[in-house]
Amino acid sequence: MLQKPSFSRVRLREGYARDEVDAFVDRVLATVNGLSVDRPVTAQEILNTRFRTVRLSEGYDTTEVDLFLDTAAARLDGMIGQ
Template structure:
């Protein structure tokens, strides 16, 4: 496994290089089982937040975010269907979506989207859910906007809602 090469940008959306490098080094050490400190967890990767340099270089946000999404699969001992709480995926089950995160443009509140998507996936996959989701719930779904903190890409979430509406119809 090789260390990723991220493009360095001086303008636009970018992350502080030294913070990204530190997390990437820990991810690679964990994936290669040569870690001397605590292993990186999936939750830690998902919750990673990096400074955005006001001036100066930084790594491409898109490239770093794509690497982090891919890195989740490398971690040793990670269950195959972690989000569903099962060790093995069920044939024919629809997988939960993964959305890109945005930081400097408007997005949807991560916790609100995650809670709703969890209910949708439990409903369409026949899992246990306290309140099954209806087509009407999907059509009326609204999430709080985020602007300066991390949020999910609006276009991707809206596209998922369209798909979920089809599943439930």
């Protein structure tokens, strides 16, 4: 089971918009963990997703979010290959 991540918050450097990341991560977790979701994600969608970036307002660390999404895409891709 993939757990909900806790991303570092950034303000003085570029980060991803928190609301967009939170909504997408919820869909990713539901899909990867086999829960009911209106719009399941695919590994390709995870890898192609781009978030709005913010500066001087609180956002999520881009590297941490990208690493989580890479892990989730690999997990989902591995589930499909089974």
